[in-house]
Structures are given as structure tokens and as C-alpha cells.
Amino acid sequence: MTTETPPPVPPAAVRRLRLTNFRSYPDLDLELSPAPVALFGENGAGKTNLLEAISFLAPGRGMRSAGADGVATRSGADIAPEWAVFAEADTREGGFRLGVGARGSARRETRIDGEPAAQNALARLMPMIWLTPAQDRLFAGPRADRLKFFDRLVHAADPAHADAASAYEKSRTRRQRLLDEGGQDPSWLGAIEVEMAGHGVAMAAARLDALIRLQGEIDQRPEGVFPQADLALDGAVEADLAEGLTAGEAEDRFLAALRDGRRRDAAAGRTLTRGPHRTELLARHRAKDQPAGDCSTGEQKALILTLALAQARALGQQWGVAPLLLLDEACAHLDALRRDGLAREILASGSQAWLTGVEKVLFEPFGDAIQYREVHEGGVRALP
Ligand SMILES: Nc1ncnc2c1ncn2[C@@H]1O[C@H](COP(=O)(O)OP(=O)(O)OP(=O)(O)O)[C@@H](O)[C@H]1O
Numbered sequence: 353m354t355t356e357t358p359p360p361v362p363p364a365a366v367r368r369l370r371l372t373n374f375r376s377y378p379d380l381d382l383e384l385s386p387a388p389v390a391l392f393g394e395n396g397a398g399k400t401n402l403l404e405a406i407s408f409l410a411p412g413r414g415m416r417s418a419g420a421d422g423v424a425t426r427s428g429a430d431i432a433p434e435w436a437v438f439a440e441a442d443t444r445e446g447g448f449r450l451g452v453g454a455r456g457s458a459r460r461e462t463r464i465d466g467e468p469a470a471q472n473a474l475a476r477l478m479p480m481i482w483l484t485p486a487q488d489r490l491f492a493g494p495r496a497d498r499l500k501f502f503d504r505l506v507h508a509a510d511p512a513h514a515d516a517a518s519a520y521e522k523s524r525t526r527r528q529r530l531l532d533e534g535g536q537d538p539s540w541l542g543a544i545e546v547e548m549a550g551h552g553v554a555m556a557a558a559r560l561d562a563l564i565r566l567q568g569e570i571d572q573r574p575e576g577v578f579p580q581a582d583l584a585l586d587g588a589v590e591a592d593l594a595e596g597l598t599a600g601e602a603e604d605r606f607l608a609a610l611r612d613g614r615r616r617d618a619a620a621g622r623t624l625t626r627g628p629h630r631t632e633l634l635a636r637h638r639a640k641d642q643p644a645g646d647c648s649t650g651e652q653k654a655l656i657l658t659l660a661l662a663q664a665r666a667l668g669q670q671w672g673v674a675p676l677l678l679l680d681e682a683c684a685h686l687d688a689l690r691r692d693g694l695a696r697e698i699l700a701s702g703s704q705a706w707l708t709g710v711e712k713v714l715f716e717p718f719g720d721a722i723q724y725r726e727v728h729e730g731g732v733r734a735l736p
């Protein structure tokens with residue numbers, strides 16, 4: 353099925369990036385046009401750190417899931433007392449100054465035009481999608497990683513999804529703790545399960561919605577250098593909704609399953625009851641008619657790019673702005689034909705895609721439609 357190409361949408365774009373004590377960058381100030389960005393430089397130069405810094409302008413812990421030790425610049429035993437990422441950006445709603453940072457081990461603060469803001473406000477202003485080299489084996493790796501990847505795509509389409517997901521996880525943890533402790537107060541347990549069912553159905557509904565849009569976007573493109581994929585969600589609540597149950601009916605059914613599963617979940621010490629925490633994202637390589645997990649490394653990389661590019665187009669149509677794309681080492685493992693295809697897709701999407709690679713030559717298919725920046729320890733140099 354092919355349809356007319358939708359009208360192009362303007363890109364969300366970082367026009368200026370300032371980093372203070374962010375990993376290998378004690379102090380960086382970078383100016384950019386809305387065009388795609390090619391970051392090249394040797395291993396350890398700081399390319400991924402730059403992408404990670406931008407990823408902090410989205411809700412969450414960034415593309416490396418930075419842990420408690422944080423991202424502040426370390427030198428020897430010294431850790432910088434505070435760090436900050438600041439950007440001047442073209443967003444869905446025009447030019448904004450976006451800032452994220454933290455002091456010591458304090459909570460991260462988000463600012464929009466200097467005013468404190470909720471993290472989700474960033475997702476609404478500047479949608480973004482990222483791919484890391486660790487995701488190259490996503491289809492062959494653990495189920496939970498695949499679900500996390502998919503949930504990020506859902507989150508970019510529906511910022512409320514993250515709230516539902518974290519509320520669901522909180523109530524799931526509380527329920528399990530009560531079950532583990534044994535002395536169950538049925539009314540307390542019941543109240544928590546009602547919460548779980550409500551958030552769980554909201555999560556599953558957002559996932560289904562995003563999946564339908566994403567699959568629609570994939571199907572609209574003829575098979576090119578990026579393979580067509582067939583996606584499905586294998587989850588109890590998602591299946592109920594897909595079968596046409598209303599949200600209320602799906603909640604009732606999930607609630608009943610939670611009640612029935614109490615004894616078993618208590619014995620197991622974990623939530624064996626099937627719910628959105630156990631959903632599986634299934635992906636197949638359509639032309640080869642085989643599960644994505646059985647495909648070669650390069651084929652899997654191409655498949656995951658299919659998903660990311662399709663989601664970028666879907667978000668562009670949905671939000672009226674082409675999302676930022678952070679593609680770390682996207683060209684590694686791709687042959688020349690696919691690198692050409694990637695450049696064409698990115699240029700057609702109009703996105704400010706940030707790409708990294710060890711050599712400038714990897715970006716040749718972009719011609720002069722990409723802005724080159726050479727990254728070296730703690731600094732970035734613009735090339736003519
Ligand atoms: N908190 C920190 N403080 C100072 N330096 C850090 C911190 N965290 C990471 N680094 C350093 O940043 C450097 C650059 O890392 P980065 O992953 O960005 O390199 P890269 O250019 O992507 O390399 P590669 O091509 O190997 O992927 C590494 O040498 C790492 O030790």
C-alpha cells in the first residue's frame with residue numbers, strides 16, 4: 353500500500369548547546385543550524401556524551417540510563433559539584449531555552465525559558481527518538497529491553513504514557529510487598545489492585561495506539577533498503593483491548609486476574625499474573641518471514657532503523673514537527689547501500705538527526721546537507 357507523501361513538517365532542532373561539567377565536557381558551547389549533524393572523532397573523543405547530553409532534554413535518565421553516580425565531570429577523585437545541559441531549540445511551539453541539571457546528588461531540575469518545569473513538558477515541546485549501539489541486538493536480547501525500547505516510542509507519541517507506566521510500577525511494587533509480607537489486609541490489597549488495573553489498562557491502550565500508527569507508517573512505504581517489519585504486542589491486557597473490550601471491561605478482567613493470582617504471586621515473590629509488565633513486543637522481518645531475533649546483525653540493525661524512522665514520520669504527522677533523532681553509531685554494520693538509504697530517509701524526514709561515527713567518510717551520502725563537527729577530548733570543532 354502506498355499513499356501520497358504527506359507534506360513535510362519543520363524540524364525540532366537544537367540551535368545552541370551549552371554543557372557545563374557534563375561527563376567529558378567541563379565547558380562547551382556549540383552553535384548549529386537545523387540540518388542533520390555528523391559528529392566524528394576517534395574512540396573516546398566524546399561523541400556519545402554529546403548525544404547523551406541532548407537525550408537529557410527528554411524525560412528520563414537519558415540514553416545511557418545514567419545511574420546514581422551521575423553524569424557530572426569526574427577528574428581523578430574529584431566530581432564537579434553540579435552539571436547542566438542547556439539548549440536553545442526550535443520546538444513545536446517556537447524557540448525555547450531548555451535546561452536540565454543537578455547539584456550534587458539532588459534531584460534533576462528542568463527549566464523552560466528559565467522557569468521550573470515538569471520533565472513531561474519537554475517531551476511535548478521537543479519529541480525525540482534515540483538508538484544506541486546496545487540496541488543492535490535488541491530483537492535477540494531480553495524481552496524487558498525490547499519493551500523498554502517500545503515504551504520509549506510510545507512515550508514520545510503520548511507523554512502521559514510515562515506517568516501511567518510509573519504509577520503502574522509503583523502500585524505493582526506495593527502490591528507485591530504486601531503479598532511478600534504475608535499478613536494481607538484484603539481491602540488495602542484490593543485498593544492497590546484497582547489502581548494497578550486502571551494504570552495498566554491506560555498503558556496497554558497507549559501501546560496499542562502507538563503500535564497501530566507505527567505499523568501503518570511502515571506499511572505505507574514500499575520495501576526499500578530498510579526492511580518491512582510486522583509488529584505485534586503479546587500481552588494479556590493489550591489482547592483484551594485489541595479484541596474490542598472497553599477500557600472498563602479490560603480493567604475488570606485484569607482486576608479479577610490480579611485477585612485470582614494473589615496466592616501464586618505471593619508464593620513466587622513476583623507478579624506472575626499477566627499484565628502490561630509482562631508484555632512482549634514481537635517483530636518479524638516481513639520479506640524473510642522470520643522473527644527479527646533470527647536475522648543477521650546488519651539485518652537487525654536495519655529493522656530497528658525501520659522502526660525508528662517510521663516512528664519519526666508518525667510523530668512528525670502527529671505533532672507537526674519532525675522529532676530530533678539521536679543515532680549513535682547508526683552507520684556501523686550498514687553496507688554502502690543502506691548508508692545511502694539512511695541518508696535519503698533522514699533528509700526526506702527533515703529531522704535534525706545527530707549521527708556519530710569514527711570517520712567522516714561514513715557521512716558522505718549526506719553530501720553537504722549535513723553539518724560536520726569534529727569531536728576531540730572535551731571539545732568540538734566545526735568544519736567548513
Ligand atoms: N563523568 C565523566 N567525567 C569525565 N569523563 C567522563 C565521564 N563519563 C565518561 N567520561 C569519558 O568520556 C569519554 C568519551 O566518551 P564517549 O562515549 O562520548 O566517546 P565516543 O566518542 O562516543 O567513543 P566511541 O567511538 O568509542 O563510542 C570517555 O573517555 C569516558 O571515560
Ligand SMILES: [Mg+2]
Nearest residue numbers: 399400401680
Ligand atoms: Mg560512542
